[in-house]
Amino acid sequence: MMAAHSGRLVAAPAQGQAAAAAPARRRAALAVRAAGKAYEGSLVGTGMKFGVVDVDVAWVPGSFELPVVAKAMAKGGKYDAVVAIGVVVRGDTTHYDAVVGGATSGVLNASTDSGVPVIFGVLTCDTMEQALDRAGGKVGNKGGEAAVTAVETGSLLRQLRGEGKAAQPW
Numbered sequence: 001m002m003a004a005h006s007g008r009l010v011a012a013p014a015q016g017q018a019a020a021a022a023p024a025r026r027r028a029a030l031a032v033r034a035a036g037k038a039y040e041g042s043l044v045g046t047g048m049k050f051g052v053v054d055v056d057v058a059w060v061p062g063s064f065e066l067p068v069v070a071k072a073m074a075k076g077g078k079y080d081a082v083v084a085i086g087v088v089v090r091g092d093t094t095h096y097d098a099v100v101g102g103a104t105s106g107v108l109n110a111s112t113d114s115g116v117p118v119i120f121g122v123l124t125c126d127t128m129e130q131a132l133d134r135a136g137g138k139v140g141n142k143g144g145e146a147a148v149t150a151v152e153t154g155s156l157l158r159q160l161r162g163e164g165k166a167a168q169p170w
């Protein structure tokens with residue numbers, strides 16, 4: 001079973017405003033969305049091949065918001081593993097470093113603090129082309145790799161905990 005969750009904007013923009021976005025920006029936003037979809041598809045598809053039966057997908061606004069949602073889900077006690085996936089593309093300013101740094105340390109903290117593996121599936125790219133290449137393009141699909149890492153780490157911890165050789169989560 002798969003369920004999808006996403007936040008709602010109380011003050012949604014009027015239809016015309018979205019259409020007024022600059023074409024280049026709109027194209028970039030659509031490309032990021034397409035990459036994210038392909039990435040997520042590979043993650044879920046690969047997980048299911050490995051016997052994962054229940055998947056919840058929660059959409060966050062940006063990679064900087066991954067840690068708070070991933071940590072809350074990990075601590076909720078319902079998941080063997082959480083995979084944080086995102087795509088960050090370098091821009092003109094240092095904003096990229098702030099987003100990547102926050103996402104990286106936040107995801108690591110969510111994992112070690114909860115005791116539930118939170119897998120780092122964030123693409124950190126200099127160009128959009130690099131991102132597309134890794135979301136079903138010529139370099140493969142890193143979403144599938146993240147799924148395998150989640151299954152392997154979740155199963156290792158389940159085994160060690162079952163034998164009393166690792167602390168229980170939370």
Ligand SMILES: Nc1c(NC[C@H](O)[C@H](O)[C@H](O)CO)[nH]c(=O)[nH]c1=O
Pocket residue numbers: 061062063064065086087088089090099
């Ligand atoms: N530029 C990218 C962002 N930026 C948004 C931040 O993640 C965050 O939502 C904002 O700063 C509010 O806290 N996020 C990405 O995932 N990828 C980008 O390329």
Ligand SMILES: CC(=O)[C@@H](O)COP(=O)(O)O
Pocket residue numbers: 088089090091092093094095096097099
């Ligand atoms: C990683 C970012 O948020 C990036 O898109 C910001 O772009 P810029 O540095 O050109 O403002």
